[in-house]
Amino acid sequence: MALMLNTDAAVIQDEAHGGGLDAARAAWPDAPDPWIDLSTGINPWCYPLPPIPAQAWTRLPETAALGALHQAAALCYGAPGAEHVVAAPGTQAVIQWLPRLVPRNGVAILGPTYAEHAACWRLAGHDTMMVPDLEAALGSGAGVVVVVNPNNPDGRVLERDTLLRAAATLGRRGGWLVVDEAFMDVDPVHSLAADVDHPALLVLRSFGKFYGLAGLRLGFVLAAPASATILRRAIGPWAVPGPAIALASMALADRSWADRMRQRLAASARDLDDCLSRGGLALRGGTPLFRLVSHPDATQVAEALAGRGILVRRFADRPTLLRFGLPADTAALDRLRVALGAIASTGCGKGQG
Amino acid sequence: MALMLNTDAAVIQDEAHGGGLDAARAAWPDAPDPWIDLSTGINPWCYPLPPIPAQAWTRLPETAALGALHQAAALCYGAPGAEHVVAAPGTQAVIQWLPRLVPRNGVAILGPTYAEHAACWRLAGHDTMMVPDLEAALGSGAGVVVVVNPNNPDGRVLERDTLLRAAATLGRRGGWLVVDEAFMDVDPVHSLAADVDHPALLVLRSFGKFYGLAGLRLGFVLAAPASATILRRAIGPWAVPGPAIALASMALADRSWADRMRQRLAASARDLDDCLSRGGLALRGGTPLFRLVSHPDATQVAEALAGRGILVRRFADRPTLLRFGLPADTAALDRLRVALGAIASTGCGKGQG
Numbered sequence: 001m002a003l004m005l006n007t008d009a010a011v012i013q014d015e016a017h018g019g020g021l022d023a024a025r026a027a028w029p030d031a032p033d034p035w036i037d038l039s040t041g042i043n044p045w046c047y048p049l050p051p052i053p054a055q056a057w058t059r060l061p062e063t064a065a066l067g068a069l070h071q072a073a074a075l076c077y078g079a080p081g082a083e084h085v086v087a088a089p090g091t092q093a094v095i096q097w098l099p100r101l102v103p104r105n106g107v108a109i110l111g112p113t114y115a116e117h118a119a120c121w122r123l124a125g126h127d128t129m130m131v132p133d134l135e136a137a138l139g140s141g142a143g144v145v146v147v148v149n150p151n152n153p154d155g156r157v158l159e160r161d162t163l164l165r166a167a168a169t170l171g172r173r174g175g176w177l178v179v180d181e182a183f184m185d186v187d188p189v190h191s192l193a194a195d196v197d198h199p200a201l202l203v204l205r206s207f208g209k210f211y212g213l214a215g216l217r218l219g220f221v222l223a224a225p226a227s228a229t230i231l232r233r234a235i236g237p238w239a240v241p242g243p244a245i246a247l248a249s250m251a252l253a254d255r256s257w258a259d260r261m262r263q264r265l266a267a268s269a270r271d272l273d274d275c276l277s278r279g280g281l282a283l284r285g286g287t288p289l290f291r292l293v294s295h296p297d298a299t300q301v302a303e304a305l306a307g308r309g310i311l312v313r314r315f316a317d318r319p320t321l322l323r324f325g326l327p328a329d330t331a332a333l334d335r336l337r338v339a340l341g342a343i344a345s346t347g348c349g350k351g352q353g
Numbered sequence: 354m355a356l357m358l359n360t361d362a363a364v365i366q367d368e369a370h371g372g373g374l375d376a377a378r379a380a381w382p383d384a385p386d387p388w389i390d391l392s393t394g395i396n397p398w399c400y401p402l403p404p405i406p407a408q409a410w411t412r413l414p415e416t417a418a419l420g421a422l423h424q425a426a427a428l429c430y431g432a433p434g435a436e437h438v439v440a441a442p443g444t445q446a447v448i449q450w451l452p453r454l455v456p457r458n459g460v461a462i463l464g465p466t467y468a469e470h471a472a473c474w475r476l477a478g479h480d481t482m483m484v485p486d487l488e489a490a491l492g493s494g495a496g497v498v499v500v501v502n503p504n505n506p507d508g509r510v511l512e513r514d515t516l517l518r519a520a521a522t523l524g525r526r527g528g529w530l531v532v533d534e535a536f537m538d539v540d541p542v543h544s545l546a547a548d549v550d551h552p553a554l555l556v557l558r559s560f561g562k563f564y565g566l567a568g569l570r571l572g573f574v575l576a577a578p579a580s581a582t583i584l585r586r587a588i589g590p591w592a593v594p595g596p597a598i599a600l601a602s603m604a605l606a607d608r609s610w611a612d613r614m615r616q617r618l619a620a621s622a623r624d625l626d627d628c629l630s631r632g633g634l635a636l637r638g639g640t641p642l643f644r645l646v647s648h649p650d651a652t653q654v655a656e657a658l659a660g661r662g663i664l665v666r667r668f669a670d671r672p673t674l675l676r677f678g679l680p681a682d683t684a685a686l687d688r689l690r691v692a693l694g695a696i697a698s699t700g701c702g703k704g705q706g
Contacts, residue, residue: 017590019413037412046411058399059390060372060567089442089570089592096589100453116589123586214413215595217442233476236449236469237370239442241594242568 018313018323019214024306031309036332037325039313041152041183041290043265044328046212047251056242066240069249073220076252077193077205083225084196086232087240091182091206091219092116094231098202099124101234102176108142110134110151112318114180117146134158134166143175149190150183153292153313153323154285160190164198171200178202185210185258186265186288196222209289210261211251218244265289268326275333276324279340284321294320301343308339371666371678372567377659384662389685390678392666394505394536394643396618397681399565400604409595419593422602426573429605430546430558436578437549439585440593444535444559444572445469447584451555452477454587455529461495463487463504465671467533470499487511487519496528502543503536506645506666506676507638513543517551524553531555538563538611539618539641549575562642563614564604571597618642621679628686629677632693637674644677651675654696661692 018039025035070082079085088094099107099121107121111130121128126144131137137145145166150157167177181203184191192203203222208214218240221231251257265288272291273283281293281301290313295301298320302312313323327333371392378388423435432438441447452460452474460474464483474481479497484490490498498519503510520530534556537544545556556575561567571593574584604610618641625644626636634646634654643666648654651673655665666676680686 017413020416021412022415022417040413042411042413046407049407049410054399054402055568057402057566057568058395059374060370060393060395060561062375063373064375089446089594092589092591093442096587120589208413213410214591215408215410217591217594234449236445236473238445238567238570241442241570241597243596244594 018325021311024311028306028309031307033309035309035311036327036335037311038327038336039311039323040214040325041287041323042209042214042325043212043261043289044326045261045264047247047254047257050247050250052243052246056246059242061238061240061242061245065242065245065249069240069245069252072249072252073205074222076255076258077220077222078188078191079193079203079222080197084222084228086221086223086228086235087245088219088221088235089239089241089244090208090217091180091204093217093235093239094204094219094221095120095180097231097234098178099126101230102126102144105144105175106140106142107144107146108137108140109146110137110148112153112315113146113148114152114182117148117178117180121146134162138166138169143170143173144178145170145175146178146180148180148182150187150287152183152287153290153315153321155183155287155292156285157190160192160195163190163192164195167192167195167198167201171198176200176202178204180204182206182209183287183289186262193222197224199224199227202227207248207251210258211248213247213251216244216247217241218248262288265326271333272324272326275337275340279337280344281322281340286323289326291324293322293324295322296320298322301340304343304346305336305339308335308342310336310339371676374664377664381659381662384660386662388662388664389680389688390664391680391689392664392676393567393678394640394676395562395567395678396565396614396642397679398614398617400600400607400610403600403603405596405599409599412595414591414593414595414598418595418598418602422593422598422605425602425605426558427575429608429611430573430575431541431544432546432556432575433550437575437581439574439576439581439588440598441572441574441588442592442594442597443561443570444533444557446570446588446592447557447572447574448473448533450584450587451531452479454583455479455497458496458528459494460497460499461490461493462499463490463501465506465668466499466501467505467535470501470531470533474499487515491519491522494526496523496526497531498523498528499531499533501533501535503540503640505536505640506643506668506674508536508640508645509638510543513545513548516543516545517548520545520548520551520554524551529553529555531557533557535559535562536640536642539615546575550577552577552580555580560601560604563611564601566600566604569597569600570594571601615641618679624686625677625679628690628693632690633697634675634693639676642679646675646677647673648675649673654693657696657699658689658692661688661695663689663692 070085107126107128205220207218269288284292423438460479460481558573560571622641637645
């Protein structure tokens with residue numbers, strides 16, 4: 001007998017994600033190496049790796065060190081206090097756990113968005129639907145509403161007041177508003193981090209994207225203390241590795257790095273926009289960590305780019321859209337510019353004439 | 354409204370664990386520093402930290418790298434193949450997840466043992482009992498039986514054939530045998546890793562204890578492929594950090610380090626036994642990574658050791674027992690010997706004459 005999940009194992013499937021450089025290399029063996037991976041929304045300029053004390057590797061993480069990380073996260077994100085913070089080994093771990101901690105419910109997800117939200121709520125047996133906007137979500141009667149803010153991939157931002165009203169509505173019906181702020185660091189003005197004393201509100205923050213350390217696997221839930229306690233016990237002790245605690249505690253406290261990085265990302269996104277639009281791609285949205293563009297032959301553009309060793313994010317169900325992460329340097333941006341020019345001249349771009 | 358777990362939030366409590374050096378320093382501020390932490394069963398001689406490629410920190414872990422880790426674990430542990438292996442961010446993460454993936458059930462845990470097993474099954478709402486042996490576990494009619502093998506803290510080992518018969522019995526009633534082999538690396542002769550094609554068997558392996566890298570947070574489930582697939586999807590993508598994948602893939606393939614380490618641990622455990630018995634403590638069991646001893650005034654012995662900057666593991670419900678991990682060097686062993694001698698001479702040892 002196989003393990004039983006709370007739902008049909010048939011929903012188990014691999015979602016499409018960015019970052020699959022190995023698969024791309026295998027599919028385009030003749031592409032020039034090194035590849036340029038623009039398929040993720042991860043900052044290409046990581047927080048400088050500090051020396052990691054050996055004890056961070058060898059010893060179980062101490063409660064005090066984890067507490068210091070929670071404190072640093074609360075200060076960085078603007079949450080009321082460390083007791084509102086739960087560290088997890090990646091936001092994905094939180095996305096896996098949340099549906100297990102909420103009674104079976106109707107779940108409305110504003111989408112299209114990051115596919116793992118719907119996959120994980122469905123996997124846990126919740127009646128899950130995709131809705132186009134917050135009005136539809138609240139009107140559906142769902143007990144749980146999930147909003148990625150800013151949204152991935154289109155960058156749509158919902159304002160703080162709008163979301164707080166939604167949280168109040170959901171709270172009155174005994175429900176939850178889950179706000180995934182994975183890309184909020186680039187411009188935190190609409191963050192709900194300061195509002196998580198609201199008992200119907202759960203805010204998710206990702207460390208790896210803005211700090212360029214996706215391999216570290218670190219994310220946070222910000223929540224009212226009673227919910228944070230339950231989440232901490234569900235995820236369990238020593239959930240975050242010692243090196244991640246040491247490194248992130250430093251990075252989250254470094255406001256000047258974050259301020260400079262926000263400016264650098266914004267400027268680089270403008271340069272990328274210029275390159276993409278000159279290449280015949282129409283800007284549809286994004287955040288400073290990634291840009292969403294459309295093209296009538298987007299699939300062919302992506303394949304032609306892959307043939308030139310440049311990996312971008314496609315969307316199986318939206319074949320005219322592509323998402324581009326930031327090139328890491330001028331050479332990469334130039335290689336993208338040359339590639340897009342060559343692709344346009346060979347006809348892929350003719351749909352936009 | 355707080356998040357609802359599937360059970361009463363009243364069961365949420367902090368279990369006592371080893372490794373709390375910060376708390377010990379606070380409780381005994383006058384103790385000599387550095388402390389000697391003997392409160393865990395973690396190998397004090399870690400696998401040498403290799404250089405970690407920067408991409409392991411910056412990029413999302415690649416599917417191929419995770420596959421190579423699964424392969425290395427299958428080879429090292431003797432599992433039938435990589436498809437039988439699920440990597441997780443610490444065995445604790447598996448202990449948190451398993452109770453969520455099994456229908457509500459009677460759960461019998463051979464104990465006393467590592468307390469998180471019972472805590473996590475209870476937290477997920479299973480009817481959980483502690484039983485003294487395998488006969489009682491099977492006789493209880495429980496659908497799930499949990500065995501830590503070798504057991505922590507007493508080192509009791511159940512033989513492979515005995516456990517396979519139990520798995521067969523549980524399989525016939527649609528149940529599960531969970532074997533936590535956290536300390537099996539020191540002498541793998543009774544491991545069930547090769548037997549996990551049995552559909553009622555789940556084997557847990559810890560990386561950090563034997564390799565001395567508890568801060569890394571890495572553990573594995575070995576299971577039949579159908580169960581492994583479900584576990585992988587429940588725990589989710591990118592569950593293990595890139596640095597852990599890189600490091601553990603090397604360490605697990607290094608058979609000669611493991612062989613030498615087994616000999617070193619066994620010799621050091623003999624030296625520790627000698628020190629403990631000369632200090633008036635009676636050996637009750639253990640593995641080469643930790644020794645269990647008894648003393649009529651064990652609590653006072655532990656407090657007197659703490660006053661001398663030596664932290665050992667106590668058991669709130671078994672006040673005559675203490676667990677000692679291995680001292681890292683001769684100086685630490687000497688400090689322990691001197692401390693135990695001084696404690697015995699001041700009267701704590703008088704109960705043993």
